[in-house]
Amino acid sequence: MHNRECQYVDVACVNGCEQVVMRRNMDNHVANQCLQRLISCKHCNIIVKQVEMKDHYQECDQYPIDCTYKCGMIVQRCRMEDHIGRQGMCPKSLLDCDFKDNGCQFQGYRHDLCKHVENNIGCILV
The missing domain is CATH 3.30.160 (Double Stranded RNA Binding Domain)
Structure with missing residues (x-):
């Protein structure tokens, strides 16, 4: 009975990330360390699991990328066509x-x- 409430017992993460942490540290783990926690993309604000953020960045329209023509500018992915197009600013x-x-x-x-x-x-x- 004590083990169900004891704060010093190791338990599996409630998000299913397969980490085992002491019950007393679970809130911190879920909020700050768990790879399955939901976080907001700092570029587009879409909510994504931490473990999937790297993949999200590969497709995020707002993610800053180097100019296709290597002019030195960093442009949001969704604005690249404007940057390199006829009315754009890319010198290359x-x-x-x-x-x-x-x-x-x-x-x-x-x-x-x-x-x-x-x-x-x-x-x-x-």
């Missing part, structure tokens, strides 16, 4: 000339595209 994005539909075959990095348009705008508009 390869872009077609604005006048591709008019026959211009230039393709280059963002800063080269700006120079290309500046240097050729007179010829294109004539």
